[in-house]
Amino acid sequence: MNYEWLCKEARAISSTSQAIPMTAAQWHGTVEQRREMWLEMLGLWPLPERTPLEATVTGTLDRGDYVVEKLHFQSVPGAYVPGNLYRPAHVDGPLPTVLYLCGHTKGKVNVPYQANPRWFGQHGYIALVLDPIQLGECQGMHHGTYHKGRWDWLSRGYTPAGTEVWNAMRALDYLSERDDVDAERMGVTGLSGGGAMSWFLGAADERIKCCVPVCQTGTIDQVVRERATDGHCDCTFWVNYYRWCTADIGALIAPRPLLVAAGTDDILWRPYAFRETMWRISRVYEQLGAVENCELVEDLSPHGYTPKLRKSIFSWFDHHLKGSDEPVTEDITDYVEPEENLLVFGGKLPENDQMARIDEILGAPVNTPQAVDHDQWMDVMIDNFFDLCELPFKHIRCNAEPTLLEARLDGGAKGGSGIYSFRFDPGDGTESWLRLTLPPEREGPVDVLLSAMPMDARTGFGGGPKPPVPEGLGAAVVEVRGSGATQIGPQLEWTVRRAHQLIGSTLPERQVYDLMSGAVLLEQHHAVRGVSFYGKGYTAVLALYAAVLDEPLGELILEDVPETHTAPDTPEFLGILRIGDLPHNLACRAGMPITFIGSIPPAYQFVVDVYEKLGFSDRIRVLDSLADWRPLEISDEFEEPTQ
Secondary structure, X not given: OHHHHHHHHHHHHHHHOOOXXXXXXXXXXXXXXXXXXXXXXXXXXXXXXXXXXXXXXXXXXXXXXXXXXXXXXXXXXXXXXXXXXXXXXXXXXXXXXXXXXXXXXXXXXXXXXXXXXXXXXXXXXXXXXXXXXXXXXXXXXXXXXXXXXXXXXXXXOOOHHHHXXXXXXXXXXXXXXXOOEEEEEEEEEEEOHHHHHHHHHHHHOOOEEEEXXXXXXXXXXXXXXXXXXXXXXXXXXOOOOXXXXXXHHHHHHOOOOEEEEEEOOOOOOOHHHHHHHHHHHHHHHXXXXXXXXXXXXEEOOOOOOOHHHHHHHHHHHHHHHHOOOOOXXXXXXXXXXXXXXXXXXXXXXXXXXXXXXXXXXXXXXXXXXXXXXXXXXXXXXXXXXXXXXXXXXXXXXXXXXXXXXEEEEEEEOHHHOEEEEEEEEOOOOOOEEEEEEEOOOOOOOEEEXXXXXXXXXXXXXXXXXXXXXXXXXXXXXXXXXXXXXXXXXXXXXXXXXXXXXXXXXXXXXXXXXXXXXXXXXXXXXOOEEEEEEEEEOHHHHHHHHHHHHOOOOOOEEEEOOOOOOOOOOOOOOOOHHXXXXXHHHHHOXXXXXEEEEOOOOHHHHHHHHHHHHOOOHHHEEEEOOHHHOOOOOOOOOOOOOOO
């Protein structure tokens, strides 16, 4: 059911993407806003500072009709981007320029990735080919969620696609400073991962006048439905806050020349998807009066180049950057430059290269205040609350309206006590179970402690793994998706968590939604007097955000709660560290009663300080055991922040 729901959401995104093309007036009126949204989804808004490039040429190769310059620059201080620049042996003036971006092999030394920029250098262009991070001589990492378990990347709002685009933008800065480059005639192309970066850079930077992605075009629908996510590392995907598909990216490239090259036997990108995408984009170009600038060329081939594709690409650049319609008859040459000749650093990579920690630099958490006065924090907490609702939790309706589908008594006792199960739709078309255990001999409504079922819990039978509440209180467990009847194994969990990014959510975000919906059902029940959220470890984070987002309930009880989203094993929420970390996000609902079981983790001393400064010291406490818990009695009502 989890994956069926993901596929449904993915289809909704792709089918609505540019389904009705913008008019020219709409396009011009929204282009800057859409570009900011795109940069934000790459983790690049606001743009990083353009620091000195410190560009250095470490050697040259004279090959008769062309020259190769081995060079590097720093996209951020201390972060090295190596590349090879191909140029004609004789340059009389500024030339059209192509930025060539590599896929995931050995980078610039790989045979196709040296042959293509070499063709440009031999035919009147400047061509700069860059190593991607993690490959060739460029340090860093693409495989965060792919096989390193770096779920904190999603909380950071970080994708290596953002790093690649930023490196490419700085490459354009470097090229624009060269006397032999015509900065008004710069284009981009690349195969596979380099094809994705061609899309992404073309949408991000208007200095690109001609864009040619190769073998990297499809739809969110196709990638999710066919589980092609499993075949892609993290740089293929953006952090999809705004639920875009490829057609929306193409609408940002319009009306500049866009040629998409594709292989019909490409296992990663299927013809039905790239054809649909290009049809949608071409309608945007039509509205802008530039339909001739948008074309698709395909060949019966797997993932890679063919002579037909290459010659079409070369002709496209000749037409749009050189103004030449002479037929391209020469394909790439068979010559292979020995790899060691093309190395920028001569086999010894720079020490302390900051590219190795670029995820921490571009994905750095927002600076949060460590100490605040009363008036300052009141403003901060209101802003943070609404930022949480507008970014990581933008697809959660705070006033959830679950639909009860089934109710049953699983085991009864005298006085209406016993175990009850409720099957419900939380509001997004999925199904969950709520297990409610009422105390024996109850005489009326009782206070209930509500928790999320851990994903590794074996069963929800008999009330499930409910919190051990004291006598006289009720306990309830929501089988949030990924647990109980919707439990998923490690392999599918990996796929599901990665696919969620593409539909603008995370699995933990949906689990928070399930938990909040379960709370609404409980609040409406005559046997329940009040509801408090409880969580331990992983589920403590779910309880924390359910309490922060929901209408104030009875209390929040936390046990062994993680201290930071920068830890990869903390539940992930898209871009949440761009707003605040766990303690700061909790403090944005200051005044809500909070109980810590065992002790207060050091990071949450910030919450204690905020409560003291705002006069809420009586609403935060520590208990040795959950068995000691009773609802905290407070003197007045907590008022929800208002905008």
